[in-house]
Every structure is written in C-alpha cells, then in structure tokens.
Amino acid sequence: KSLRFVHATMRIMFSASPISQVSDRPATSQTGSVYSETHLEKIASICRKRRVPIIADEIYNGFCFTGLDSPWMGSLRVKTPIISVGGISKKYLVPGWRLGWLVIHDVGNALKKVRMGLERLATLIVGPNSIVQTALPKILADVDEPWFQGVIGTLEDNANFVYERLKSIPGIKAVRPQGSMFMLVNVREVNPDDLIFARDCFDRQRIIVLPGTVFGVPGYVRITFSAPRHVLMEACDRLKEYCEETISGETHGTGMDFSECSSLGSPAIVSS
Known part of the structure; x- marks a missing residue:
C-alpha cells in the first residue's frame, strides 16, 4: 500500500510542475525501509515516461536484513538514465573520510553532457585525501562477504x-x-x-x-x-x-x- 502511494505521489508531482531529476534511496537510510526490485523498476518506468533521470543515493546498498534484498538501480533492466551514488563510509565502516563514486547507467547516452562535466570536474581537486585513496584498493579487495x-x-x-x-x-x-x-x-x-x-x-x-x-x-x-x-x-x-x-x-x-x-x-x- 505504501509503495502504491509513492507511485501515485510521483505522478502527482510530475503533473503539478516540471521536475528535472528524481532522487531515490533504494535502501532508505531515513526509515529503514527496503525497496524491492519491482518497486525500483516501477519508479524507473514512471521517470522514463516523463523523460526524467534518476539520482540514486545507494550508500546503504546491501544493508538489508534477513530475507530482503534491494539491487543496485543500475543493474535493473531499464533504459532510464541513472546516476548511482556510492561510497565506503557505511558498508566499510569508515565514516568521515568522504570517499565515494558516481556510476552512470545510460543506455541511450542521454547523459553525455553530464558525463563530460563529471570528467572535467574529476580533473580538479575535489577533496579525497591521499591516505584513504591509498587504502581503497586493499579495502575493496580484502574485506570479504x-x-x-x-x-x-x-x-x-x-x-x-x-x-x-x-x-x-x-x-x-x-x-x-x-x-x-x-x-x-x-x-x-x-x-x-x-x-x-x-x-x-x-x-x-x-x-x-x-x-x-x-x-x-x-x-x-x-x-x-x-x-x-x-x-x-x-x-x-x-x-x-x-x-x-x-x-x-x-x-x-x-x-x-x-x-x-x-x-x-x-x-x-x-x-x-
């Protein structure tokens, strides 16, 4: 019932005023709720019909309790442009180091200019310190399931x-x-x-x-x-x-x- 409410609310928002992007949290940090694959696909479908990209805050991806799962939005079989935001602070328990990443899922290349802008931004100093950058390969390789x-x-x-x-x-x-x-x-x-x-x-x-x-x-x-x-x-x-x-x-x-x-x-x- 609550998910149907989310879908209905999205449609009302779209009809009321122009929206340039939708931010989504598949495993929502605020409430502890977990969005199913079906729910995420429904959100992506609504956004695609309205030609609106999705920014998916997936810093808590994988933080699902017994019997539940919430996939990365970029892994879904959808054509909606998606920018997935991730990082090491939650999953690897290293808050405060501010090291993360953006993953672009863009089958139709609709985010071409966005990608160019991100690549240009990445050539600047954007903050990650050398200590955590040096540790990152070992963190990703050695921390097991x-x-x-x-x-x-x-x-x-x-x-x-x-x-x-x-x-x-x-x-x-x-x-x-x-x-x-x-x-x-x-x-x-x-x-x-x-x-x-x-x-x-x-x-x-x-x-x-x-x-x-x-x-x-x-x-x-x-x-x-x-x-x-x-x-x-x-x-x-x-x-x-x-x-x-x-x-x-x-x-x-x-x-x-x-x-x-x-x-x-x-x-x-x-x-x-």
Whole structure:
C-alpha cells in the first residue's frame, strides 16, 4: 500500500510542475525501509515516461536484513538514465573520510553532457585525501562477504532489540526497520511537535534524536541502533522515563538552555 502511494505521489508531482531529476534511496537510510526490485523498476518506468533521470543515493546498498534484498538501480533492466551514488563510509565502516563514486547507467547516452562535466570536474581537486585513496584498493579487495554479513547481523540484532524495547514505552510506536541502521518512531501521542520532542529529550534526558520534520516526516523522530548494546539499553531506559513523565505531566528538567547545544543535527540516539 505504501509503495502504491509513492507511485501515485510521483505522478502527482510530475503533473503539478516540471521536475528535472528524481532522487531515490533504494535502501532508505531515513526509515529503514527496503525497496524491492519491482518497486525500483516501477519508479524507473514512471521517470522514463516523463523523460526524467534518476539520482540514486545507494550508500546503504546491501544493508538489508534477513530475507530482503534491494539491487543496485543500475543493474535493473531499464533504459532510464541513472546516476548511482556510492561510497565506503557505511558498508566499510569508515565514516568521515568522504570517499565515494558516481556510476552512470545510460543506455541511450542521454547523459553525455553530464558525463563530460563529471570528467572535467574529476580533473580538479575535489577533496579525497591521499591516505584513504591509498587504502581503497586493499579495502575493496580484502574485506570479504562474511565480514560484511557479520556487520549486517549485528545491526539486525540491535534493530530487533531496540524495536522490542520501544514497544514497552507508552505513547510511541516504532516502525520496524528492514535495513540500514535507523528506524522511525511515531511520537505524536507524547508530543505532536517532533522538534520540541527532540529538544526535550536532550534537555531532560541527554539523549539525541533527529526530528522527522527535517526530512519531511513530522510527528516522528529518527534513531540509530548502531551503538553498543549497553548504550542502547541506557538510551531506551531514558527515553521511557521521558515519555512516562511527559504523559503524566511530571517533569524533572535540568534547566539547560537548549539553544546552547548544537548536537541536535546528529542523527543518533545516545546516552551520555
């Protein structure tokens, strides 16, 4: 049902105003949802009919839990021009080094000028440092599939653990993730304003969540389950205490001026 809604929304967007490109996340980092091959082909078909290329953010490609899969968009049997964006930060657990790539799937050569522009840009200094460039061949060659599956297994175990813990917290409802390292949590019954919810979580319990409003999902917050298990346990306990106090009308705040804290933009749930 939700995927049919995505398709319908795309058609409405196209009919309402001209669109020059569509950005897509096959394994969506924001929600933990995983797009199937059929769904991705449907998106590509809609875009092709409208002569619109796709920019596919596939930094989380492969981060799918048991029984699920989401292929690279460029591997699909479609003629829609696709620019796939990838990198080493997530799959190989080296965030911050900012080394990635663009892969162009363009059967009809519609992106000829784009390719020329990218090649010219690549002749300039665009930022990757020499250390990670030197390490890249060994990273790609020596990191084997069992290691990667071990990472996915740990994330899936953490996701199930956090999901079950959140079920016991009054006023919130988590969306069970299918992949990546994040999940969405509906917090409207605790506070319909997710920005205030996020602010108060830090102010009163020192836990950090990302308001859903910043990526178009008001009333939700995004949390990560990539932290060590003992940190996740502590964070869930603090979140439960915050929700129970808020619903009952009791508060035991710290009096901290939240405007002094710049950590809200960090997409994490942590204890400190």
